[in-house]
Amino acid sequence: MNAPRRLSSILAISLATLLTGAGGAAAAQTSGVARSWTATWTAAPQRPGANYTPNWSEQGFSDQTLRQVVRVSAGGSAVRIRLSNAYGSAPLKIAGATVARAGSGAAVRPGSVRQLTVKRARAFTIPAGAELATDSVALGLTDLDSVTVTLYLAAPTGPATYHAQAMATSYRAAGDHRADPGSGAFTQTSLSWYYLSGVDVLGRASHRGAVVAFGDSLTDGYGSTPGADNRYPDELAERLAATGRPRAVLNQGIGGNRLTVDSAWLGDKATSRFRRDVLGRPGVGTVIVLEGINDIGMSEAPSPLGAPPTDVSAEEIIAGHRELIRQARAQGVRAVGATLPPMKGSRYHTARGEAKRDAVNAWIRTSGAYDAVVDLDRALASPSDADRLDPAYDSGDHLHLNDAGYRAVAQAVDPADLIG
Incomplete structure (x- = not known):
């Protein structure tokens, strides 16, 4: 930035x-109850x-x-x-x-x-x-x-x-x-x-520790039913409310967003916008990071809006994740990393890109850099081909999820990891 x-x-x-x-x-x-402002809905500018x-x-x-x-x-x-x-x-x-x-x-x-x-x-x-x-x-x-x-x-x-x-x-x-x-x-x-x-609300102390879902179109909800609030952050908010322990869940996804590359149409790179879109929201306790699939895919193919490919290595993607973790911890925010889902059959898929995805996912799983991990690579994979989305979750382009897929993402998040 x-x-x-x-x-x-x-x-x-x-x-x-x-x-x-x-x-x-x-x-x-008022009312003698501890209350504070917390964000309850967001959209990334x-x-x-x-x-x-x-x-x-x-x-x-x-x-x-x-x-x-x-x-x-x-x-x-x-x-x-x-x-x-x-x-x-x-x-x-x-x-x-x-x-x-x-x-x-x-x-x-x-x-x-x-x-x-x-x-x-x-x-x-x-x-x-x-x-x-x-x-x-x-x-x-x-x-x-x-x-x-x-x-x-x-x-x-x-x-x-x-x-x-x-x-x-x-x-x-x-x-x-x-x-x-x-x-x-x-x-x-x-x-x-x-x-x-x-949108911010003045709520009871139990609503502190908002959860920010930070990422690209897989967080933004592309492929879900318009008007139905079936993006994965919506599904996660519903799941937490159903347990009787509601939490604010904020969607800060931007379709096409990348960790390492700015775009006039697809948003500032994640490492630049993180301070505004995550740390600048009131009441945030945890961030779930799902970023990097576009850095990989747009290394191989032009963006859907015509921007030329920009080659990004697995090492550069990992460095971007480390920078997000550093920023989060500096503000006392818990950082949860999500592995990158399968993409075989999509316009993004190549052997070189698959090798990058495997390397990034191995680092997210095993490095211990994140406070917790949501393994979406495994949760969303086809039973017959681990590199391909489960057909039950595929919106049709072999990259984005349908309503059932976004529901599966929310189910893969362990509420115990959302500490704020």
């Missing part, structure tokens, strides 16, 4: 802390640009209302929203914003709409390169609740910071419809998220 980007990330985190204001501190002291599906990031917004629906992992007594202008070239003016409990599609539940403010102002500006958190809002949420965040963008925004593969529907309307309970005005849709980078 270069010095300007590092500085902007640090400033963004500091600004977010300052902007939560006295309301958050007061809320933390990306530069505006073309991606796998059409999106609105390059054109941005002007006199339009943007409505986005997300499902939180852990509930709380109050909520605040994080908005990112990390890749904006100019200050982002928010003319108004609301949060509400989600209804069907773009509709919200009657009576649940709350105005979002920053320093008690309904209109606010996010500097270029920054992220901020809104003031706290008294909107109680239960575990696995869905919330709707609506932004009215009156002035032209220019290209928009966004998250390409939402695997969920976002909605757009002409004019100001931030407080509309119904969906009638929201006639345009997208499969990306824009500006929305996080």
